[in-house]
Amino acid sequence: NAFRRLRAVPQRLPVRWRLALGVAVVAVLVFALVDVAVYRRTEGHLVQSLDDSLREEAGEMVPLVTAGRPVADLAPLLHDDDTAGVLLLQAFDREGRLLGATPAARGRELLVDGREDVTGEPGFVVVEGIGRVRLLAFDATIDGEGYTLVSAVSFARTADTLASVRRRLLAWTLFGGLVTAAL
Numbered sequence: 336n337a338f339r340r341l342r343a344v345p346q347r348l349p350v351r352w353r354l355a356l357g358v359a360v361v362a363v364l365v366f367a368l369v370d371v372a373v374y375r376r377t378e379g380h381l382v383q384s385l386d387d388s389l390r391e392e393a394g395e396m397v398p399l400v401t402a403g404r405p406v407a408d409l410a411p412l413l414h415d416d417d418t419a420g421v422l423l424l425q426a427f428d429r430e431g432r433l434l435g436a437t438p439a440a441r442g443r444e445l446l447v448d449g450r451e452d453v454t455g456e457p458g459f460v461v462v463e464g465i466g467r468v469r470l471l472a473f474d475a476t477i478d479g480e481g482y483t484l485v486s487a488v489s490f491a492r493t494a495d496t497l498a499s500v501r502r503r504l505l506a507w508t509l510f511g512g513l514v515t516a517a518l
Contacts, residue, residue, distance in 0.1 A: 359516035366508040377500055381493050386457040389471040393486040421489045429481040445485050
């Protein structure tokens with residue numbers, strides 16, 4: 336009964352209003368589809384950018400790890416904007432002994448699932464005290480010795496950026512629907 340009353344509301348409106356409402360609904364649906372495509376592309380681009388930086392940072396660890404025994408300080412790899420411990424680097428020998436780490440990564444278990452995290456492919460894990468991070472862990476042989484290199488970056492900044500993108504896309508979709516209905 337309530338559905339019939341709701342359905343009857345547009346039929347009582349003048350034709351102009353029904354047409355405007357229909358066009359606005361179609362416009363909002365089209366804008367929403369575009370929003371989803373833009374959001375997914377942006378998310379993919381941001382995650383790919385994180386993955387590229389993880390690979391780059393892991394490669395830059397190698398000379399410091401091989402030169403700094405027993406435990407290398409990987410802090411020189413940090414960037415000026417990394418004051419909040421966003422970049423986390425660790426290097427282990429084959430026996431699992433820590434050979435090097437950035438200050439924020441010392442004393443943290445980045446390999447949450449242990450050796451299962453050492454896949455050579457970036458993935459998401461939750462690190463205690465930091466939250467969700469994008470992590471790359473892989474085994475490497477350097478000068479005949481085996482290492483496990485771990486490079487991780489907090490996902491907080493990227494998540495904030497994506498939330499901002501979502502809010503803006505929603506605002507533009509609503510604005511576009513209103514403008515379409517007005518026209």
